[in-house]
Amino acid sequence: MRTPRAPPPRPAPLLLLLLLGEANGLFPEEPPPLSVAPRDYLNHYPVFVGSGPGRLTPAEGTDDLNIQRVLRVNRTLFIGDRDNLYRVELEPSTTTELRYQRKLTWRSNPSDINVCRMKGKQEGECRNFVKVLLLRDESTLFVCGSNAFNPVCANYSMDTLQPLGDNISGMARCPYDPKHANVALFSEGMLFTATVTDFLAIDAVIYRSLGDRPTLRTVKHDSKWFKEPYFVHAVEWGSHIYFFFREIAMEFNYLEKPRARFLALKVVVSRVARVCKNDVGGSPRVLEKQWTSFLKARLNCSVPGDSHFYFNVLQAVTGVVSLEGRPVVLAVFSTPSNSIPGSAVCAFDMTQVAAVFEGRFREQKSPESIWTPVPEDQVPRPRPGCCAAPGMQYNASSAFPDEILNFVKTHPLMDEAVPSLGHGPWIVRTLMRHRLTRVAVDVGAGPWGNHTVVFLGSEVGTVLKFLIWPNASTAGATGPSVFLEEFETYRADRCGRSSSGEAGRRLLSLELDTASGGLLAAFPRCVVRVPVARCQQYSGCMKNCIGSQDPYCGWAPDGSCIFLSPGTRGTFEQDVSGASTSGLGDCTGEPGERPRGRHARPGTDLAHLLSYGGTDRTAPPVP
Template identity: 30%
Template sequence: MRAPGGVIFWLLSVLCSLSRSWMASLSSLGGRHLNNMLGPKNYNGVANFSTFLLDRSSGVLFLGAKDAILAVDTNNLAQKSAPIVWDVPDDKKKSCMAKGKTEGDCRNYIRLLEFIGDGQIYACGTYAFDPQCAFLNMSSLSLERGEDGGVRMETGKGKCPFEPTQHYTAVMAGGILYTAATSNFLGTLFDISRATGQEQERIRTERSINWLSDPEFVSSAFIQQDEDNNPTGDDDKIYFFFTEVAKEYDLYTKVKVPRVARVCKSDVGGMKTLQRRWTTFLKAQLVCEDRASGQRYNILTDVFTAQHTPGDPSSTHFYGLFTSQWEHEELSAVCVYSLSDISRVMDGPFKELRKTCENWINPEPVPTPRPGQCLNSALRAEGFESSLKLPDKVLTFMRDHPLMENSVIAAPLLVRRGITYTKVAVTRTAMGLEADQNNAATVLHLGTDRGELHRVAVVGQNTTLLQEMPLFPTQEPVNNILLHKGQALVGSPLYLARVGAEGCSLYSSCEVCALARPLGCVWRAKEESCSPGKTGVIQGEEVQNALRLCDSGLGHCSPAQKELRVSLGLRVLLSCVQVSPLPCTWEHPPHRRTRQHHSDLEVTVTEESLGIYTCHCQEGVQAGKESHPCIRASYQLTLESPSVGSAVALSGGRHVLAVYILCFSIGVAFGGFLLYFLSKRCRIGQRHPDHSLSSEKGRDLLGSSATPQSPSSASLLSEGFPLTEKRTGNGTLLLTHHHNNSNGHHGNYGVGVAYDSNRGNGGYANNTNSNTAVTSATSSVAEGLKLHIHETSMDERRGGERGRPEEGERGGEGDDEDEGLGEGLGGLEEELAGFTLFKLPAPLAQCEESSI
């Protein structure tokens, strides 16, 4: 046992050294962003950042956190400022915890920060499940105090959610706050309301599932009309984006749909019908669908509002970030909707939701003036200066028909699988000789749930992934992205990072600069930098030529071929990164065994499946031209010995191999100890042979070791170890068995794709044998119990004539009883039937089928 112990000690030392190297790599990662990133250490542990508010004139960023508000100078992140503390008294915490909430939730999480003028910020927090709002003085960076010296607060119900993690959105329009949040402690009531202003003008949505059905609010936007360019005198509007359960679909499960809702700023409710309720609340379904494949993305997670032409509200576009309710894998898509498309749907037909028992009834005629429209010059000329003067028939129709018949439809700009995006922000770069927005490139800044920032360029139908940048030392989801003066302020619950958002200098390599050629970027070989070049419409051929000029000599559609050395019987997943929503196809050997998972290809390695595999994806070009195929990935499968292939599949790095060796050594040591313990027990049993059957007749007559152990099954192995996909840095996936070992290392980049269905059973066979042994022991107990009952019944029928044998006599009869056990139980059921104790109860009546 000393030799294995020495090996284990050596392996532990190796693991410790590896862990130190991992920590050093993480430290170096944080060191690179030390001047551009803030964390809990910078502000004495203040964390849980949830909302951002940027003063663009001074560059001061206000962050809502747990029990505090931070003010950060974005021009100098190293300059520290004291946090503005706003916590909850102890008695308030105890009262909250007495209602069943946790101590962590019974804090004050700042969820709302909005400018209200006069150098003040309106701040609202959850305040131990009793929302409260306060006033922050921007000049003194302090909360306004009351006469008693405490923070001057007012109720935040309807303005701020009760729970820290509830979905919520708010927007300030003309100094008035509009919110979409829960309005009760249980989180079961939902309102879109005008939360501040005059009391008689504070209105909200109707409490009806036709208006809001279990919504998850995402975003909101205030669209203000241009006073100098508004010939119709149309009213300002507020838009809300959310996902809710659809009531217009009768399916076996709840179907979620993304919605956009609109209310008008001058709406003050109705006189009799819809009192203190919206009279202009209309909603429509958002459709993000890839028509080629029929894939629809129905869960809305974020919306970014961009006005492409300053001062022109009609140029407003909404970039929606979606995922799918029906997909089990990570999936993200981006669709863009114009304000004109949404307005066209809002002016269209209404959906009739009421049904009879058999079919849909005819829709009601639409009254005049049209329900749901905002006030304009034409309505004011007819005498409708306020919503209070609308007739009841208009308000009744509005109450029963909040949903529009048509949907706002868009095709995805971007589709990514294996990635979950949480936030999106957009910048635009004009590509024409003049600032023509029709020839502009769109750059999507996408935050992931792993603390990364991705940049994707979209020109026409061409979509190019430019960068994948890890930001935070821990894999925390990105929950805020603000764009300011060419910088992107990216936040997570614990960190704030500042990175460049615009300019060709962001792309530090020749290949990335060539991919950014549609943005007007050109690689300068002498300066080894990326800088702006000539403007104009960029064709796909220019990107190819720019890539060929790089040292790699490869174009965007000519990737390097990767050789994968595999073994027979493996299952290999070949990755093809599909950024564009257009389809991808594979070229492969004719006699292969493959299965396509969207853009990726799964290959079962046989002699016939060896060869070259090429992925072709359709790329869109400029308007008026057809799409063309582009090679996204190329692989060559070659055969090698199974042992080497298995090592490639299971290693993934030196630390993984060390963990496997450590587990094997521990198993050997434990096995040796177990053998020693069993051998010692056997020697004790040989010294005392009386204990086999003499103690009690109800004990095991057959030991568990009497049953031979069955070997492990290969089919059980495949069921016991689920496949785990691990995406590597170059786009390939590694399929391995899922062992409960976590090395905690995130940056494991490289090419390795192998899955051996005939190997790596680990300790599963031992588990199978142990289950077999337990089954044998259970059957032995049952047989021993039957024999005990049989002998007891014979003693009672014979009146105890036959005495119990002595200990010495029973010691030599154990083997005979074991051999005759099967014959002695032949008539056991008939003998047991004579005893009242063993009579079976009457059979139960058969259950009748329910009529429901």
């Protein structure tokens, strides 16, 4: 059974009706969080502001940070800044200040700066902003900087930050303008990047370089391949690299008759594209030095109903995680900036993503035609976009017949959209002041590592924490998610107040640091490490601790609410399902008071209450 093609977005008046709940009451309710963390907790969280060994503040006379990228490798954090790269040790996790142990200063040379200024750029733009920061192998960092609009890349020792070899060109590997989005990853020694290749940022490209295979790129200046893309993320899965991005949808443009009026709807849609890792390009006649396997499809994140409500603007995507045995990515979407504000989280099974690329192609036969599916009998064989390999009819992509290569060149778009798991968002938040733009997921939360918690970061650093039930049918009336907590991550006292406006406190990344039980929130001028839970705020009140439904928190016999890291041993209780807190008092008695008859299991050192499918059962003890 084929997944229905996602129709074009609805006009704003209908969106408003949906948001107001007038579409047969199908729009989901949005309950408030079970807990809001007090702001004074924030003052105790460690922060990096450029401080080095032996000093609590940045060296006098240095610029404010302008962080672009962060990369965590085990217990070490690398921070790519403007003109600098920092190495920060994350241990001990109890430290009140994050300081760098090594610092690499990597400035643009005067000639590059002069050329940049001559081309009309401001002095502040003609610096070296670190835009690519990757682990190339177990001891080498691969770093690219914008270098005053003349991008350059280099290898550095992970331990000493000393250069390894000579610099290489950053063209097609790193954007010229630090404001432009880009993604990059290494696979099998090859660098896959998605960025722009020119000073004017009009040539968007997915590019493969380095390694032992030929350099490849997407077709240049072809709106069927790309139309003003904004690259968000890339993942490796199976024999392909998948790129997630948003762009202007060309499939809504056509010449309308009888008025001969060109109908061009500038609609942003979210996409996933893929390429074969072993692609070697086409023949000398068609797609030479270009991808023969590039295909793209729309991502469908919408609230179902008589009229679907679409979240079309992709903001962030996780890596591939395992949920209920499925390879899944979670993605954050929002509505357009000129629409009603709203954000949603949808999950996509990578096997379903791959299945869409085996489905029908979509085409526009003439400028006045609407886009329609390509009949199967008109699709050449072997299937366009497949990965050639030894032992197959064609052992390399360069051996494909011109008929196949021409079809791929003119038909990169799939007809069907990738459906979200459950055919709807797992989380929806509308009419918020700030969009949700970042996501981190913990698929091993709690003492047994059997719960999934999703952290969503807003533009200004407010984090929303949700408990997710991947199999929504087991959650009963609670739905697929529970809004556990809301807390702040931006430390205005250390990271700067409102002098630079909201842009100065824009959340750049949100990464889980499981070893310390924390989140690393990066902003332009600082990195803040915050805990994934604030269990101590419930100490002395069993009802609040149990009622928090937080997999990270448990009630201890001494009347405290304690943090439960994976493998925690000892006596504690929790009720992650939130089945009931009746009989637990109202928190007006003595601190730590425990009502009788609730969750009592004499003779065991683990009294842990969980719920699966609405039925309470005790989880097995930790080995």
